[in-house]
Amino acid sequence: MPGLSFILDQIIPDTCVLCFQTQKKYSRHRLCSFCWADLHRIGLACTACSLPLPMPGLCSSCTKHPLVNGQAVMPLKHINDTRTLIHQLKFKRDLRAGQTLSALMLDIIRIRYQGNSLPECLIPVPLSWRNQFRRGYNQADWLAQPLGHALKIPRLTTHICRRHGPAQHSLSYHDRQIQQLHTFVLKKTIKFNHVAIVDDVLTTGGTVKALSQILHRSGVKQIDIWCASRALPPSIIAHRSIAQPC
Ligand SMILES: [Zn+2]
Numbered sequence: 001m002p003g004l005s006f007i008l009d010q011i012i013p014d015t016c017v018l019c020f021q022t023q024k025k026y027s028r029h030r031l032c033s034f035c036w037a038d039l040h041r042i043g044l045a046c047t048a049c050s051l052p053l054p055m056p057g058l059c060s061s062c063t064k065h066p067l068v069n070g071q072a073v074m075p076l077k078h079i080n081d082t083r084t085l086i087h088q089l090k091f092k093r094d095l096r097a098g099q100t101l102s103a104l105m106l107d108i109i110r111i112r113y114q115g116n117s118l119p120e121c122l123i124p125v126p127l128s129w130r131n132q133f134r135r136g137y138n139q140a141d142w143l144a145q146p147l148g149h150a151l152k153i154p155r156l157t158t159h160i161c162r163r164h165g166p167a168q169h170s171l172s173y174h175d176r177q178i179q180q181l182h183t184f185v186l187k188k189t190i191k192f193n194h195v196a197i198v199d200d201v202l203t204t205g206g207t208v209k210a211l212s213q214i215l216h217r218s219g220v221k222q223i224d225i226w227c228a229s230r231a232l233p234p235s236i237i238a239h240r241s242i243a244q245p246c
C-alpha cells in the first residue's frame with residue numbers, strides 16, 4: 001500500500017513530506033522551510049565513516065581500521081525527523097521520502113566531489129530475496145536510482161546477492177559479526193576500480209565491511225559509502241541532550 005504522503009502527493013502535489021503543509025512553490029526536497037531548517041545535518045565528520053567530529057579527519061576507530069578507503073558521504077544525523085523519513089522510506093513505501101533523502105544526498109555529494117573523481121558505479125546494498133519479495137522494493141535502490149540518474153553513474157543491482165538470515169537486531173554482537181561475514185555472495189565480477197555503496201542508514205558499519213570484503217576480492221580498488229543518514233553512538237546522543245536541553 002502506498003504511504004499517506006504519496007497519496008497526498010497525487011491529490012495536492014506540493015505538500016511537505018513531513019508535516020503535510022501545502023507549499024507555495026515546488027521544492028525538489030519536498031520539505032517546507034520549517035522542516036528543512038529542523039533537520040539535523042552532519043557538519044564536520046570522519047571522512048571514512050561520517051561520525052561527527054570537532055574537526056575534519058578520521059575518528060579513533062577509523063584511524064586503526066578505516067570503514068572505507070574512499071569517502072563516506074552522509075547528509076543527516078539519524079535522529080528526530082530523519083528517523084521519520086527513513087522509516088517512511090523503508091517500511092511505508094513512501095517514494096516522496098526517498099526523493100527528499102536522495103535530493104539531500106545529491107547536494108552534499110556535489111560539494112564533496114568537487115575536483116574529485118566520482119565513483120564509476122553505484123552498488124545499492126542488496127536485500128535478501130525474501131525481504132525483497134516481502135517489501136516489494138529495495139529502499140537503498142530507491143535512493144541510488146535518482147543519484148545515478150543525476151550524476152550519470154550506472155547502478156549494479158545483480159552482481160551481488162544477500163543471503164537470508166535472522167534479523168540483525170535479534171543477534172548478539174558476536175553472532176552479528178559472524179553472520180555479516182557470510183552475508184553477501186558475488187554473482188558476477190565487478191569491472192570497476194572505484195565504486196560507491198549506497199544505503200539508507202549507516203549504523204555499526206558491519207554491512208559495509210562485509211560488502212567491502214567482497215568488492216575488494218573482486219578487484220575493486222576504491223570504495224566510497226553514500227548513506228542518507230548516520231546513526232550516532234549513544235555516548236554522542238547523551239552528550240548532545242545534556243549540552244542542549246529542550
Ligand atoms: Zn514541513
Ligand SMILES: [Zn+2]
Pocket residue numbers: 046047048049050051058059060061062063067
Ligand atoms: Zn570514522
